[in-house]
Amino acid sequence: MRTLVASMLLLAPALIAADLGGTWMQEMAGRGGSQPRKTYYYFKVQGNTFTGSMVSTSDRREVTNGKIEGDTITFESKGPFQDAPQQMRGTLNGEELTIMGAGRGRGPGAPPAGMAGRGPGAPGAAAGRGPGGRGFTPPVFHKISAENKIPADLLPSHKPLPPITSALPPNGLAKTPPMGWNSWNKFRAEVSDKNVREMADAIVSSGMRDAGYIYVNIDDTWEAGRDANGNIQTNEKFPDMKALADYVHSKGLKLGIYSGPGPLTCAGYIASYGHEDQDAKTYAAWGIDYLKYDWCSASGVYTREEHAPAYMLMGKALRASGRPIVYSLCQYGMLDVGEWGAKVGGNLWRTTGDIRDSWDSMSHIGFDLQPGREKFAGPGHWNDPDMLEIGNGGMTDTEYRTHMSLWSILAAPLLAGNDIRSMSDSIKEILLNKEVIAVDQDKKGVQGTRVRKDGDLEVWKKPLEKGVAVGLFNRGAETARMSVKWSEVGVTKKNPKVRDLWAHQDLKAGGEYTVEVPSHGVVMLKVE
Ligand code: GLA
Numbered sequence: 365m366r367t368l369v370a371s372m373l374l375l376a377p378a379l380i381a382a383d384l385g386g387t388w389m390q391e392m393a394g395r396g397g398s399q400p401r402k403t404y405y406y407f408k409v410q411g412n413t414f415t416g417s418m419v420s421t422s423d424r425r426e427v428t429n430g431k432i433e434g435d436t437i438t439f440e441s442k443g444p445f446q447d448a449p450q451q452m453r454g455t456l457n458g459e460e461l462t463i464m465g466a467g468r469g470r471g472p473g474a475p476p477a478g479m480a481g482r483g484p485g486a487p488g489a490a491a492g493r494g495p496g497g498r499g500f501t502p503p504v505f506h507k508i509s510a511e512n513k514i515p516a517d518l519l520p521s522h523k524p525l526p527p528i529t530s531a532l533p534p535n536g537l538a539k540t541p542p543m544g545w546n547s548w549n550k551f552r553a554e555v556s557d558k559n560v561r562e563m564a565d566a567i568v569s570s571g572m573r574d575a576g577y578i579y580v581n582i583d584d585t586w587e588a589g590r591d592a593n594g595n596i597q598t599n600e601k602f603p604d605m606k607a608l609a610d611y612v613h614s615k616g617l618k619l620g621i622y623s624g625p626g627p628l629t630c631a632g633y634i635a636s637y638g639h640e641d642q643d644a645k646t647y648a649a650w651g652i653d654y655l656k657y658d659w660c661s662a663s664g665v666y667t668r669e670e671h672a673p674a675y676m677l678m679g680k681a682l683r684a685s686g687r688p689i690v691y692s693l694c695q696y697g698m699l700d701v702g703e704w705g706a707k708v709g710g711n712l713w714r715t716t717g718d719i720r721d722s723w724d725s726m727s728h729i730g731f732d733l734q735p736g737r738e739k740f741a742g743p744g745h746w747n748d749p750d751m752l753e754i755g756n757g758g759m760t761d762t763e764y765r766t767h768m769s770l771w772s773i774l775a776a777p778l779l780a781g782n783d784i785r786s787m788s789d790s791i792k793e794i795l796l797n798k799e800v801i802a803v804d805q806d807k808k809g810v811q812g813t814r815v816r817k818d819g820d821l822e823v824w825k826k827p828l829e830k831g832v833a834v835g836l837f838n839r840g841a842e843t844a845r846m847s848v849k850w851s852e853v854g855v856t857k858k859n860p861k862v863r864d865l866w867a868h869q870d871l872k873a874g875g876e877y878t879v880e881v882p883s884h885g886v887v888m889l890k891v892e
Contacts, residue, residue, distance in 0.1 A: 381409050385408065387513040388505035388508065389403070390463075397599035398633050400421075401422070402421055403420035403423075403505075404418065405418050413429075413430055414427070414430035414431075415428055416430065416439075421519070422519070423661060428449065436455055437455075438454075444668055445699070451467065452466060454505075462504050462505070524670065525669075525676075526673060527673065528676055532680065532683065534706070537689075538744055539744060540805040541746045542578075542777045543777070543779070544577050544578050544654075545580055546581040549751055549756060550783050555585060557603060557608050560582060561608065561612075562785055563784050563785065565615070567615075567617060568615050568617070571796055572796065575795075575796050576801055579654050579779070580612050585629075585631050586598055594642055595646060596634065596639065619653055620652065620654030620656065623636045624661065624662060625659065625666070626660055626662030627661055627665065628661040635660070635661065644689075647689060653690065655678070655691055658695075659671075659694065671698070672708055676709065678691070679691055691711050692710070692748065693705055694748075695713070696714055696715075696717050697713075697714060702740030705740070705745065706744070711744060715749055719750035721757065727884075730767070743807075746777060749771065751777075752779060752795075753767065754795055755781075761791075765794055768794050768797065769866075769886045770824070772800050773825075773833060800888060803833040803888075806829055810826060810828075815852055820838060820841075821837070821846055823835070823836055823837075823852070827854065831855070832854060833890050836879065836888075836889075837885075837886050838882065838886070844883075845879070847876055847878040849876040850891055858875070859875075862889055863890045864889055
């Protein structure tokens with residue numbers, strides 16, 4: 365009996381090895397305006413190891429280091445824009461092979477959606493990322509051939525894009541970091557004409573408009589297909605984009621929209637590939653004031669050298685559209701975007717993967733992943749550590765105050781991501797703290813930096829037109845006593861004026877200040 369079991373166990377890998385070689389396909393129907401997607405894997409098996417490739421409607425990767433153990437496979441998958449491969453695993457159940465990322469919890473600041481196996485057509489997209497979907501069912505692949513049968517025309521082709529030779533001149537917009545609201549963090553695919561109008565109303569009635577939150581930005585999932593002339597169409601959630609823009613404008617607000625340089629957006633909707641000029645003109649005709657342009661599926665079609673030029677295409681198209689449109693690059697900080705983001709016409713660019721509504725995600729992105737980027741920020745061109753999660757429920761008010769303070773010290777865009785219609789008074793107070801907003805919006809336009817880090821305790825400063833903003837941050841689990849000397853933050857005056865921007869009080873302080881800072885909390889000061 366023991367030998368029988370042992371030999372069956374030994375036989376198992378050989379069985380799956382024979383089964384695994386060849387092409388596997390997964391097909392996903394389009395839902396609610398997203399496009400149908402196909403993903404192909406080709407595995408070339410040698411003994412109990414394998415290599416191969418993955419190509420989907422919007423992505424391509426090499427498969428390396430494949431190993432077969434019983435009915436389980438593990439491998440690495442790497443696209444042209446990833447510095448490190450993603451670990452993947454699969455399980456064979458009869459005729460069906462499920463494939464997904466190994467260790468699915470995405471750490472804070474982890475590789476971004478489109479680049480981490482969650483883009484359209486990529487493994488994991490099936491249920492993990494579809495419109496609005498937060499649950500996850502691993503995609504199921506079926507074997508279609510023992511040969512390599514990945515269709516050659518799955519991804520569109522193009523003439524290689526020329527390298528960038530000269531920078532676009534500044535468009536004169538976003539002299540201070542853009543402020544407003546964006547639908548994605550809270551609403552995902554639930555965004556609609558109706559809730560955008562309601563949000564615009566609430567931005568006005570809550571006082572947010574008057575505090576500077578001007579842009580009302582529709583994120584992914586508004587798109588339908590194209591008409592016979594190639595004009596982008598809105599889906600049933602947005603019956604009349606021009607009328608919506610008129611409404612938003614009538615409230616003294618501006619309207620933003622979302623697309624990307626690839627064939628599909630991150631949620632699998634039609635993007636601007638091959639239609640850049642046409643889309644920019646359509647946006648202008650609708651009255652759009654802001655475009656977030658998300659890389660995602662462009663990994664399937666462009667090379668590394670074409671990455672910045674692909675952003676330049678839309679940068680030029682927006683300039684030629686005849687309407688001032690803020691240009692927001694969303695490519696998760698790849699390829700040193702700070703070095704070229706402004707040259708391609710960008711007013712802001714994301715620096716990391718997607719933020720989540722958690723202390724770990726927010727604090728890691730804000731504290732750990734921004735230092736060093738300050739040299740790229742200034743009036744008209746900003747680093748974007750992603751949209752605010754304030755009010756979405758995953759952090760405490762203390763943590764949300766830290767979020768607001770840190771983003772303001774970073775001169776980050778302040779795009780609220782909560783349901784403005786129903787926010788509590790305490791969340792309103794955080795988003796509407798005018799003294800903190802003034803730090804973010806300071807005309808000098810300098811991104812703040814860390815002055816000192818003692819374990820979990822960090823002191824940050826942001827030079828202002830008049831004086832300097834100082835953040836005393838406690839990332840630790842216990843309340844801590846923190847001190848700062850004005851000389852450390854560049855203030856030479858003997859007895860400067862010191863104000864606590866959350867307590868809204870002037871303080872009596874000599875050459876330094878000592879205060880208790882709660883766990884995950886902040887004391888934010890203005891010293892002048
Ligand atoms: C990416 C972006 C997000 C959001 C989604 C929409 O993940 O980083 O901010 O726009 O796509 O699909």
